[in-house]
Amino acid sequence: MTTTRRNALVRPCTIIYLLLIGLTLLTWALGRFNDRIGLPVATLSMTVLGIALLKGQLIGDFFMGLRRVRGAWRWVVTLWLLLPASLIGYAFLSSY
Amino acid sequence: MTEKNRQPPGDLAIWIFICAELGVFAVFFAAYAFTRAQHVELFNRYQQTLNSNYALINTLALITSSYFVVRAVAAIRDDHQRSCARWLGAAIAMGGVFLVVKSMEYHHHFSAGVTLSTNTFYMFYLSLTFFHFMHVLMGMVILAAVALKARRGGYSASAYTGVETGASYWHMVDLVWIILFPLVYVMR
Amino acid sequence: MKYQSQSVAKLYFIAAIGLFVGQILFGLVMGLQYVVGDFLFPEIPFNVARMVHTNLLIVWLLFGFMGSAYYLVPEEAERELVAPWLAKLMFWIFLAAGAATIVGYLLLSYSDLAKLTQDDLLPTMGREFLEQPTITKLGIVVVALAFLFSIGMTILKGRKTVVNLVLLIGLTGLAVFFLFSFYNPENLVLDKYYWWWVVHLWVEGVWELILGSILAFILIKTTGVDREVIEKWLYVIIAMTLITGLIGTGHHYYWIGTPAFWQWWGSIFSAMEPIPFFMMTIFAFNMVNRRRRNHPNKAAVLWALGTAVMAFLGAGVWGFLHTLAPVNYYTHGTQITAAHGHMAFYGAYVMIVLAMISYAMPMLRGRRAANSPRSQVLEMWSFWLMTVSMVFITLFLTGAGILQTYLQRYSDQPLDFMTVQDKISLFYWLRELAGAVFLIGLVIYVVSFFAGTDEPEVAEKVEVDA
Ligand code: HEM
Ligand code: HEM
Ligand SMILES: [Fe+2]
Numbered sequence: 001m002t003t004t005r006r007n008a009l010v011r012p013c014t015i016i017y018l019l020l021i022g023l024t025l026l027t028w029a030l031g032r033f034n035d036r037i038g039l040p041v042a043t044l045s046m047t048v049l050g051i052a053l054l055k056g057q058l059i060g061d062f063f064m065g066l067r068r069v070r071g072a073w074r075w076v077v078t079l080w081l082l083l084p085a086s087l088i089g090y091a092f093l094s095s096y
Numbered sequence: 097m098t099e100k101n102r103q104p105p106g107d108l109a110i111w112i113f114i115c116a117e118l119g120v121f122a123v124f125f126a127a128y129a130f131t132r133a134q135h136v137e138l139f140n141r142y143q144q145t146l147n148s149n150y151a152l153i154n155t156l157a158l159i160t161s162s163y164f165v166v167r168a169v170a171a172i173r174d175d176h177q178r179s180c181a182r183w184l185g186a187a188i189a190m191g192g193v194f195l196v197v198k199s200m201e202y203h204h205h206f207s208a209g210v211t212l213s214t215n216t217f218y219m220f221y222l223s224l225t226f227f228h229f230m231h232v233l234m235g236m237v238i239l240a241a242v243a244l245k246a247r248r249g250g251y252s253a254s255a256y257t258g259v260e261t262g263a264s265y266w267h268m269v270d271l272v273w274i275i276l277f278p279l280v281y282v283m284r
Numbered sequence: 285m286k287y288q289s290q291s292v293a294k295l296y297f298i299a300a301i302g303l304f305v306g307q308i309l310f311g312l313v314m315g316l317q318y319v320v321g322d323f324l325f326p327e328i329p330f331n332v333a334r335m336v337h338t339n340l341l342i343v344w345l346l347f348g349f350m351g352s353a354y355y356l357v358p359e360e361a362e363r364e365l366v367a368p369w370l371a372k373l374m375f376w377i378f379l380a381a382g383a384a385t386i387v388g389y390l391l392l393s394y395s396d397l398a399k400l401t402q403d404d405l406l407p408t409m410g411r412e413f414l415e416q417p418t419i420t421k422l423g424i425v426v427v428a429l430a431f432l433f434s435i436g437m438t439i440l441k442g443r444k445t446v447v448n449l450v451l452l453i454g455l456t457g458l459a460v461f462f463l464f465s466f467y468n469p470e471n472l473v474l475d476k477y478y479w480w481w482v483v484h485l486w487v488e489g490v491w492e493l494i495l496g497s498i499l500a501f502i503l504i505k506t507t508g509v510d511r512e513v514i515e516k517w518l519y520v521i522i523a524m525t526l527i528t529g530l531i532g533t534g535h536h537y538y539w540i541g542t543p544a545f546w547q548w549w550g551s552i553f554s555a556m557e558p559i560p561f562f563m564m565t566i567f568a569f570n571m572v573n574r575r576r577r578n579h580p581n582k583a584a585v586l587w588a589l590g591t592a593v594m595a596f597l598g599a600g601v602w603g604f605l606h607t608l609a610p611v612n613y614y615t616h617g618t619q620i621t622a623a624h625g626h627m628a629f630y631g632a633y634v635m636i637v638l639a640m641i642s643y644a645m646p647m648l649r650g651r652r653a654a655n656s657p658r659s660q661v662l663e664m665w666s667f668w669l670m671t672v673s674m675v676f677i678t679l680f681l682t683g684a685g686i687l688q689t690y691l692q693r694y695s696d697q698p699l700d701f702m703t704v705q706d707k708i709s710l711f712y713w714l715r716e717l718a719g720a721v722f723l724i725g726l727v728i729y730v731v732s733f734f735a736g737t738d739e740p741e742v743a744e745k746v747e748v749d750a
């Protein structure tokens with residue numbers, strides 16, 4: 001978990017944190033206001049799923065510290081994200 | 097600083113456990129998605145009875161608490177035991193926020209007479225979120241144990257595997273919610 | 285043997301093996317009745333033989349668990365057992381109650397037995413695995429309480445290890461869930477609902493803790509691997525067991541009148557139940573590979589590894605086979621269930637008890653660490669004969685079960701139960717044959733205790749070979 005550097009002005013983990021907050025607000029807003037935004041549902045769903053994947057990867061890399069790991073463990077979170085996400089994506093896309 | 101480890105932070109045992117837990121959630125998510133594909137109307141209709149503002153607050157709470165946990169690990173790496181315990185305490189408090197908000201949400205649904213047997217959507221909604229709820233609770237217990245030990249000076253810059261172990265578990269709880277939130281509240 | 289009081293375990297182990305022989309004999313009787321319907325009728329009807337077979341199984345496994353605990357707990361706690369006299373007294377009470385119950389099954393009709401034992405005062409009889417008269421059940425509770433007292437006090441007063449605590453939790457859970465056998469509501473759904481709290485929460489819950497801790501103990505002793513490593517594995521395994529196994533009870537709530545969400549809960553959580561069994565397999569092999577010593581008791585290590593593999597196959601693989609609701613819809617209560625029941629019980633609980641007996645018995649009989657080579661060779665033969673024949677029993681029953689499911693429930697022109705049974709009788713003959721081989725293995729197992737008793741024991745090779 002070497003995501004913090006004392007000498008930097010803002011710690012990298014703080015930047016990641018703010019990014020995660022932003023992405024969360026984006027997801028929420030897309031869900032909340034899509035009647036006004038008017039994205040097709042398929043686009044909406046796939047976008048928020050994609051955002052979730054990105055967020056998950058950030059958490060795995062920076063919060064869980066997998067960025068600093070080599071070998072098989074480096075990719076556990078990535079693999080885990082891809083597995084359900086592809087099933088979810090397939091199930092949703094096939095339902096429209 | 098740049099050299100890479102072969103093992104993830106914390107005890108390897110917790111990672112094996114994390115993998116198993118993630119597996120259960122993955123199955124649950126897939127089951128939700130495929131069942132929904134057969135009852136699109138029903139799921140879309142009842143999804144609208146959920147209030148995504150609650151979910152937003154909860155997502156922010158979990159991400160924030162995860163961030164606090166990262167800071168706790170950073171603190172102990174600098175040998176700041178008190179500060180580590182304080183960050184952990186803050187993380188636990190955010191977990192508490194999650195539990196309270198989620199309970200309010202449950203209260204809303206239960207007082208509307210919703211049960212596991214109302215329909216398939218509510219069955220999934222209640223099961224998935226409740227299973228996750230129990231994980232938040234368990235994560236808070238783990239973090240509390242770590243925080244107490246940190247306060248007693250049980251960790252130091254040279255021995256903090258325990259902090260990383262608890263941290264890894266807590267991030268997992270966050271990670272699962274990151275998928276659960278869009279899946280149940282937003283995707284349609 | 286480090287502590288004098290560990291020797292009470294020997295009584296329990298001997299009784300366990302004796303009842304095991306009885307169990308198998310009745311299994312063979314039933315196996316023959318499957319194909320020769322009136323064999324031993326009216327002396328031993330099928331339903332009586334079935335009761336004797338399954339109750340003997342449970343009772344001898346309980347003897348085995350108690351014996352294991354009486355051996356293991358003092359050694360882990362590093363002190364003598366509290367009240368060893370109580371352990372001896374309870375042994376005789378338990379044995380007498382068990383024997384009287386079996387004699388009652390065999391000599392009286394079940395309804396007469398119920399009348400004789402005043403079942404109408406507190407009716408608890410008549411349910412599979414829990415057929416014992418109410419007084420026998422009360423006796424079991426008394427024995428269990430006394431047992432938990434000696435074990436619990438020994439642990440409290442002595443060194444507390446993870447192995448001991450997990451074992452104690454498992455044994456306490458065993459006693460607590462047994463109390464549900466006294467709850468016998470009128471409503472058939474509720475009756476079944478709580479019946480599984482005994483049966484399922486035993487074998488897929490608290491007994492797994494007992495299994496895990498005994499396995500951990502044997503591995504600590506025979507491999508010399510650090511206790512901390514083994515304890516960590518134990519933590520992960522029991523956590524996973526409880527998460528999946530408790531809610532996994534739902535795989536019995538698909539079709540008994542319980543709400544439909546159980547089909548989801550049961551399917552998802554029980555589908556994960558193989559994970560802790562798989563972890564146990566990895567755990568056992570990992571520890572043996574990292575061993576710091578070559579323990580001279582090869583037979584005990586073989587049983588321990590065998591448990592880890594067979595429990596995964598029987599419980600994990602054969603359990604998964606029929607645990608998803610859409611599959612169970614067709615296979616419920618067929619020979620697939622019997623196939624799974626046999627291999628799971630054998631692989632997990634029979635084998636762990638035999639592993640513990642194998643590890644402890646040489647010391648209980650005054651040796652330093654292991655039996656003579658001759659005795660060990662016989663024991664390992666019996667291991668392979670019993671294990672391989674159990675695999676075949678399972679495979680034949682699975683074959684029978686697949687055909688049964690298809691012919692009776694899936695094909696376009698479903699046939700009635702008895703017609704199907706006739707059509708698959710070849711599998712039942714083969715099962716009986718495999719059962720006979722199992723009995724041969726068991727006889728050799730018993731003989732191994734009397735072979736080479738005056739020969740010197742295997743010595744420990746000092747260096748670990750690469
Ligand atoms: C050592 C552990 C286990 C033992 C000793 C065991 C034993 C048994 C027995 C004896 C039965 C038959 C009960 C009856 O109806 O009389 C049974 C049923 C069943 N077991 Fe297990 N079992 C174990 C683990 C598992 C696991 C891990 C799974 C799932 C992955 C599983 C899935 C099932 C299912 C679905 C049934 C119901 C079958 C039906 O509908 O007829 N079991 N088990
Ligand atoms: C250690 C070895 C054995 C174990 C652990 C064992 C265990 C069991 C269990 C748990 C049941 C109840 C199954 C259920 O409810 O589905 C059972 C039933 C039965 N067992 Fe065994 N058994 C063993 C050996 C044998 C042998 C060697 C035979 C015969 C060849 C045999 C024949 C039977 C039969 C015929 C039934 C009745 C099945 C039915 O109700 O249709 N068993 N056994
Ligand atoms: Fe079960």
